Every structure is written in C-alpha cells, then in structure tokens.
Amino acid sequence: MENSDSFLNTLFYRMNCPSVDDLGEYAAGIMTDKTLYIYIHSHVRKCTDCQAEVASWDAFDAATGW
Ligand SMILES: [Zn+2]
Numbered sequence: 925m926e927n928s929d930s931f932l933n934t935l936f937y938r939m940n941c942p943s944v945d946d947l948g949e950y951a952a953g954i955m956t957d958k959t960l961y962i963y964i965h966s967h968v969r970k971c972t973d974c975q976a977e978v979a980s981w982d983a984f985d986a987a988t989g990w
Pocket residue numbers: 937938940941942967968971972973974975
C-alpha cells in the first residue's frame with residue numbers, strides 16, 4: 925500500500941511540474957521570463973523530481989562545457 929500511495933503522489937506532483945523544456949532553460953540560466961523563472965525556482969525547491977531533472981541538466985552542461 926505504501927508503494928502505490930507514493931506512486932500516486934508522484935503522479936499528482938508531476939502534474940504540477942514545469943515542462944522539461946522550461947526546466948532546461950531554468951537550469952541553463954537562459955530563461956527570460958522572470959515570472960516563470962520565479963515559479964520554477966520555488967517549485968524546484970520543494971520538488972525532488974525537478975531537483976533531479978535540474979541536476980541532470982547541470983551534469984549535461986558540465987559535460988558539454990557550457
Ligand atoms: Zn516538480
């Protein structure tokens with residue numbers, strides 16, 4: 925039961941997550957929409973899924989030398 929609950933919670937939270945494209949812009953620091961930036965910034969602080977997404981973008985940036 926515990927597993928299915930956390931699965932449902934993950935689905936629920938993912939519905940409120942910014943798109944991968946937006947997260948990529950946020951992680952790359954090229955986001956021009958300040959309102960969207962602030963929204964994503966506050967979202968990422970409490971969403972471990974998006975923290976992982978942003979971390980993977982950081983790793984990508986490091987790998988490509990951006
Ligand atoms: Zn999220």
